[in-house]
Amino acid sequence: MKSWPFSLLTRIFYCLCFFLFIALGLLAVQDLLTKYLPKSGEAGIWKKEGKLQHFEGEALYEYIDGGAEIYHEYGFKQVVVQDYVTHTGKSVSVEIFEMTDSESAFGMYTIKTHKAGREVSLGADAQLADYYLNFWKGNILVTLTGFDETLETRDGLLVLAKGIDSKLDLKGKRPRIVSHLPEESSISQSVKYFKGILGLRNSHPFFALNIWGFEEGVKADYSGDYSVFLLRFKDCEQSFSQYEQLKKSYAEHSEYKVHRTSNIEIFTALDNRERRFFVSVHGASLFLVLGDIHPPQAFEIFQRIREAIGD
């Protein structure tokens, strides 16, 4: 019998090891998230139903066809999706997203939540809305979706979320920039944290065409019907360039009237719906106040943000 050449056997061996390594690696990556899922019996009447789904990196486009870009803008790694059902026919879908860092998880959390939701005590921040619940902890974002607004489904959202939260031994903090916004009169849960154009544009359609290149940003709404935006750029050169660009865009836009102020670092604009826009540049940051607000109040907000940022 002809013996196999040593080099061929070696190659086959190395190939097998390589594929085994990849397979084990994939299982390990997926396991990082599946270990957070409540097992049947751990969440009362809610039991796992159907196959677990797992999407990593660019494969997110297969799961969220047409809506994956914003996750990538914030920094997406992988997601697992598992359905849970009750014997009464209720159903909840659980999605556990691993984001690149806690800022990314917090950012997507702010995009996925809204002012009308009810704050609940879970994770770092959690919100229960009519038929879904979001929370984040460390670099993990969890979204649970029910398919109706009944009490049973909403109870299920809480039971399953608590089960996941108890398994997440992670810590994470809100991005520092969030603390630079004034707290007084701010509307609870209105904060949005941006890492790119899509998040910002979702918050106000005009901006994306005129502001870009910022490293991070934050927005909050205030009682009195106005919003405050703070965007941080790499350096002063970029922030001043964007400030000038924004002033030019408003001036050229037929819907806005620009008013310059005595301070070259501040301009104001009025749109054809009588909404006021106040824009200021300071160091590497741009501040914007939009809405129903008088100039002295807007300038006071600018001053407070400057003090919070320091130099």
Place this chain on the structure above:
Amino acid sequence: MDQKIGRREFFKKSARIGFSTALGFGFASLSEGKVSLQGGENVDICVATGSDYLASTIKAVECLGGMKKFVPKDAKVAILPNSQSRHPGTFTKPEVVQAVIEMCKKAGAKEVNCLTLLKRENWEASGLAAAVDEAGATMKFVESEEANFKSVPVAGWKAIKEVMIMKEFYNNDVFIDMPITKDHAGNKFTGTQKNLMGLNFRANNRLFHRQDWQTNPESIQYLDQCIVDLNKVIKPTLCVVDATEFITTNGPFGPGELAKPQKVVAGMDRVVIDAYCTTLWGMRGEDIYMIKLGSEQGLGEIDLAKVKIKEIKA
């Protein structure tokens, strides 16, 4: 008894009452997006409001003169509902789809085909597969393989020279665009125009997204322009839009905040319809770049003050 007319005769009749043939596709569309009703009244869109979504859909189409105005006897009808996700407020309601299929069949349609690039599971999860089956239409699942698509040059293109439309689409005589209006993370809004990406080859849709979209604001505008270019190739015979319950945040996949205006909007002018739908969640057509471009490039009217909108209770 219903009077039977052939397709040729239908088009002759259509021409007499103001129809025009759209882009050589062979189905009828109404000139300038307006519908002439009996008594000489012109209507651009009809909006039916009510909690019974099946009844609202029927009322909205009846208000335009009924489905027979759009679907000739023995026609093959393609419908394009949105079934992107199973989360509430993200997919066209089964009742809206069922009503349209039933009206098409009643009008004498030979076939109603529900076109999709998505998998059966998407349609089962949203309940739409059952609704389509029950109403007697056929699901046409088109695999994402290049051979299943036809390259179509875009006349008057500004961003994309050619698109790749599914061949199955061209086996039909009439096209009914049936999106749900909702939030979209990329465009802020999705409706009649963006829904047509559901007929285009995925690889071609990917070209709408430039590689540098995260750093170059012009790339966001480019996506909007590509959608408008795609709409220059396909003109729906009719649009029936689900604006009953839809997400206004975290679109297009959800879950997100639900608005519940309980409206079904029907008409032919995509720009008017989309502009109207933006007002249901506190915006204006001008706020959405895609709608503005569509208006500037002749797809329809953005100024709601210039059109006739008929609102009815269902």
